């Protein structure tokens with residue numbers, strides 16, 4: 106029996122209005138990612154990688170087509186915010202460049218909050234930070250750590266919520282090669298262990314080639 110995809114995109118189109126013109130960014134794009142599988146989204150700067158990831162978690166509205174995440178289907182039109190918000194709370198783990206850490210909470214409490222919001226059992230939060238090499242920084246506040254450390258804390262938050270789908274925009278973008286490789290190892294290991302689906306946007310060819318599939322937006326649309 107074929108596994109049903111965690112993420113399915115059919116005929117997706119998106120453009121931005123510039124003056125009186127619509128500038129197309131994504132045109133008639135289709136893809137699917139099953140649980141335990143990973144997709145790298147690559148392409149030159151401006152090809153639409155971030156636009157696509159924002160569409161896949163409802164932070165951007167589609168113009169045409171259909172996006173289905175864990176059985177929830179979305180087409181163009183208003184009134185989908187609540188359903189998307191619920192998916193982002195429990196089902197879609199988002200690791201974007203502008204890391205979403207609460208400044209008034211320690212890194213550990215940020216992970217605890219995320220775990221709680223996702224309705225997961227407490228207890229493993231410090232362990233996730235340790236796995237990402239952040240054990241010593243667990244009690245620090247977001248403004249007391251580097252960009253790369255904040256990025257790793259954001260990954261710990263996503264792992265702790267045990268999502269069905271992880272969306273990561275340049276998840277190792279602000280890390281040196283060695284740390285980037287370690288974080289990528291952790292990302293792929295956790296993804297395999299938990300069987301979640303992963304979509305990551307990256308300029309890093311080494312990272313892209315570790316994924317099961319590669320979508321190059323420079324050659325589509």
Ligand SMILES: Nc1ncnc2c1ncn2[C@@H]1O[C@H](COP(=O)(O)OP(=O)(O)OP(=O)(O)O)[C@@H](O)[C@H]1O
Nearest residue numbers: 121122123130148149150151152153154155156157
């Ligand atoms: N809010 C917006 N309004 C108008 N145009 C936008 C908006 N966001 C993105 N664009 C345009 O859409 C195109 C795709 O942008 P996007 O950020 O998705 O590309 P990207 O592939 O992620 O780029 P990079 O690799 O530089 O991060 C670009 O031409 C960009 O200028």
